Amino acid sequence: xxxxxxxxxxxxxxxxxxxxxxxxxxxxxxxxxxxxxxxxxxxxxxxxxxxxxxxxxxxxxxxxxxxxxxxxxxxxxxxxxxxxxxxxxxxxxxxxxxxxxxxxxxxxxxxxxxxxxxxxxxxxxxxxxxxxxxxxxxxxxxxxxxxxxxxxxxxxxxxxxxxxxxxxxxxxxxxxxxxxxxxxxxxxxxxxxxxxxxxxxxxxxxxxxxxxxxxxxxxxxxxxxxxxxxxxxxxxxxxxxxxxxxxxxxxxxxxxxxxxxxxxxxxxxxxxxxxxxxxxxxxxxxxxxxxxxxxxxxxxxxxxxxxxxxxxxxxxxxxxxxxxxxxxxxxxxxxxxxxxxxxxxxxxxxxxxxxxxxxxxxxxxxxxxxxxxxxxxxxxxxxxxxxxxxxxxxxxxxxxxxxxxxxxxxxxxxxxxxxxxxxxxxxxxxxxxxxxxxxxxxxxxxxxxxxxxxxxx
Numbered sequence: 001x002x003x004x005x006x007x008x009x010x011x012x013x014x015x016x017x018x019x020x021x022x023x024x025x026x027x028x029x030x031x032x033x034x035x036x037x038x039x040x041x042x043x044x045x046x047x048x049x050x051x052x053x054x055x056x057x058x059x060x061x062x063x064x065x066x067x068x069x070x071x072x073x074x075x076x077x078x079x080x081x082x083x084x085x086x087x088x089x090x091x092x093x094x095x096x097x098x099x100x101x102x103x104x105x106x107x108x109x110x111x112x113x114x115x116x117x118x119x120x121x122x123x124x125x126x127x128x129x130x131x132x133x134x135x136x137x138x139x140x141x142x143x144x145x146x147x148x149x150x151x152x153x154x155x156x157x158x159x160x161x162x163x164x165x166x167x168x169x170x171x172x173x174x175x176x177x178x179x180x181x182x183x184x185x186x187x188x189x190x191x192x193x194x195x196x197x198x199x200x201x202x203x204x205x206x207x208x209x210x211x212x213x214x215x216x217x218x219x220x221x222x223x224x225x226x227x228x229x230x231x232x233x234x235x236x237x238x239x240x241x242x243x244x245x246x247x248x249x250x251x252x253x254x255x256x257x258x259x260x261x262x263x264x265x266x267x268x269x270x271x272x273x274x275x276x277x278x279x280x281x282x283x284x285x286x287x288x289x290x291x292x293x294x295x296x297x298x299x300x301x302x303x304x305x306x307x308x309x310x311x312x313x314x315x316x317x318x319x320x321x322x323x324x325x326x327x328x329x330x331x332x333x334x335x336x337x338x339x340x341x342x343x344x345x346x347x348x349x350x351x352x353x354x355x356x357x358x359x360x361x362x363x364x365x366x367x368x369x370x371x372x373x374x375x376x377x378x379x380x381x382x383x384x385x386x387x388x389x390x391x392x393x394x395x396x397x398x399x400x401x402x403x404x405x406x407x408x409x410x411x412x413x414x415x416x417x418x419x420x421x422x423x424x425x426x427x428x429x430x431x432x433x434x435x436x437x438x439x440x441x442x443x444x445x446x447x448x449x450x451x452x453x454x455x456x457x
Contacts, residue, residue, distance in 0.1 A: 023154065024163050029140040032162055038133035039126075040162030041373035042348060046311060050122060050346050054374060057127030058402045071403040072433040077319035078402075079123055086119040088313070088344075099313050099346065101370055103382040103393035110417050111335050122345040123317055125400040126374035126407040131214060132158045132178045145169065150300045151250035152176065156216040159376055167304030167352040171369070173376040174295060176211060176225065180404045183207045184439040186233075188328060188427035191284035194420040196334035200427075201282040202234035208441040211249065223248045227446035230281060238282055239263070242451045243274065251298040261451035268451045276301060277363040286423035287414045288363065294378035294396050294412060295369065301362050302354035309348055312370055314379040316345040318397035322410040326429045335420060337413055342397065348373045349380075364391075372398070375407035385418075392416050404437050 037043050037054050045053040061069035064078045088096050090112030093105060100108075107115050135157035143160030144153055149168040152160050159177055161169035189201040208227040210216060225247045232241040240263030247256050258274040261267070275297050280287040290297045320341045321331065331337050349370040356365050366384040371377070381394035396409040415422040428434045 023139075023141045023143045023161075024165075026141055028163055029137060032137050032140060033133070036162070037374065038162075039128065039136055039159060039374065039376065040164075046348070051311065051348060052122060052124060054124045054126075057374070057405070058125045058400050059127040059405050061403055063127075064400075064402045069403060071438050072436040074322060074324040074429075074434055075319060075399060075401065075403075077317075077323070078125070079120070079317055079319070082120045084118045085121060087116055088119065089116040096313070099311055101312060101314075101380050101382055101393075102368065103380060103390060104313070106382075106390045106417060107336065107393055107415065114333075114339075115336055116339050117313060117344045118339065118342065119313055119344045119346070120317070122347060124347075124374055125317055125402075126372070127400060127402070127405045128158075128178055129405070136162050145172070146250060146252055148252060148300075149304075150252040150298055151248075153218065153250070156218055156221070157212055157214070164306065164350070167306040167354070168299060170306060170350050170352050170371055170376075171295065171299055171304055171354075174369075174371055174378050177376045178212050179207070179209060179406050179408055180401075180435075180437045181209065181213055182437070182439055182441040184436045184441075185428065185434060186431050187425070188430075189282060190328065190332055190424045190427060191282075191286055192332055192334075192422050192424065194334060196332060198332060199235055200328065201232065201238065203281070204231045204233055205229070206439070206441060206445070208443060208446060210443060218249070221249060223250055223254055224443075225249050227441075227443060229446055229450070232282055241281070243271070243281055244446060244448065244451055245274065246446070247297070251300065256297060259448045259451060266452075268448050277361075283414075283423055283425075286416055286421060287425070291394070291414060292425075294381055294394060294409070295367075299354075301357060301360045302367070303357055305353045305355070307351040307353050307368075309350055309373065310370075311346055312349050312351075312380070313344045314347050314349060314370060314372070315342060315395050315397040316347060316372075316379065318343050318399055318410055321397050322399055322428070322434070324429055328427055328430060331411075331427065331429070332424060336415055336422060337411075337424060347379075372407070377407055377409065379409075391418055401435060401437065408435075410434075 058064045066076045093108045139155040139160045143155035159173040164170045184206045190198040192198045206229045211225040228245040230243045232238045242261040244259045258271040260271040278289045352369045354367045368382040370380040379396045383392040385391040393415045395413045397411040398409045400407050411426040
């Protein structure tokens with residue numbers, strides 16, 4: 001597509017002619033792999049010894065203690081022998097308030113009779129391929145935000161800003177973090193009513209992250225970060241709906257492109273509304289489109305303040321919730337998931353506060369994100385309504401998929417405190433496979449015509 005590429009290059013040049021925000025100096029970048037980890041986290045532990053030093057994470061199934069593990073399976077727990085070191089509940093939460101998110105405080109106050117947090121020893125398990133570390137060092141000195149911050153240039157393969165100087169840089173690190181070279185999964189999404197009942201929605205997802213591929217070049221990406229396809233396979237009334245998204249790297253030049261296949265009409269239609277606060281697929285209104293992956297898409301509607309870094313109890317190494325030894329009904333409970341299976345650890349997280357810009361519309365007025373320093377994965381989020389009250393509390397229960405390796409969530413939980421409902425997204429305990437990172441995909445599999453073919457199978 002030479003014509004498209006020339007248009008894109010010309011548009012990019014115009015956008016960069018303004019005040020693009022420059023990368024860090026080579027002297028600063030030299031800290032990566034030294035006092036900082038290759039992805040920019042503090043290598044050392046904390047003063048109290050409750051957060052250990054990062055020693056490379058878990059880089060393979062063998063390092064996890066499971067050399068025979070094959071991709072697609074339920075990952076055995078490397079920390080299964082750990083015991084709870086602290087349980088936080090409504091009675092003792094004030095003693096630990098400094099290490100709790102506002103959302104977790106609200107959960108403890110609202111559901112004090114049943115909600116608690118089991119804290120385990122901290123393991124800094126996040127690890128990535130060596131080429132991702134190499135790309136991070138390269139990106140560190142060349143990556144820039146375009147003027148206005150609605151896109152990134154000068155980076156591929158890994159995060160662009162390992163030593164961030166703004167909230168926008170942190171959120172772009174989350175958006176552009178490495179998640180393998182392609183993946184397929186079948187997951188359940190449970191919109192849970194106040195009394196604990198639900199109708200499971202089954203989803204088949206495919207991801208092809210062009211930005212993250214070995215040797216990816218910005219000028220060859222055609223402005224696409226990732227190709228994403230999602231098909232609904234249950235319940236019967238929703239079966240056959242397919243969503244296709246091409247996510248863009250420079251959102252100022254071109255917003256994401258999205259299409260929907262409607263099985264009743266047998267038609268593929270452009271879907272420009274699949275973004276921002278449009279309701280997420282089959283979520284019963286319990287999450288927005290930009291809630292998927294805890295945040296995705298253009299950051300243009302918010303002001304992003306980098307509050308700083310804090311030590312916070314966050315969901316981490318959630319192998320219990322990932323286990324095929326559990327059934328869905330072992331996890332789903334009224335008001336919130338079964339906290340017996342949730343694991344929390346003390347980690348350093350970047351705190352970013354997003355406030356809605358004046359004159360801009362979104363159902364969320366304010367969002368506070370907690371981003372793991374070791375992986376740039378958002379692991380928790382507090383969401384506020386127009387009355388400045390906490391409305392929703394989001395948790396990303398993360399594990400290291402050590403067959404890749406990459407740290408990503410296995411279960412995302414969106415709790416609506418005002419409705420007494422929640423959405424559990426990513427349930428795969430009863431599935432034969434979880435994430436298949438060996439699936440062979442290519443960009444051609446994600447054209448609009450692929451929706452028609454998939455819909456007629």
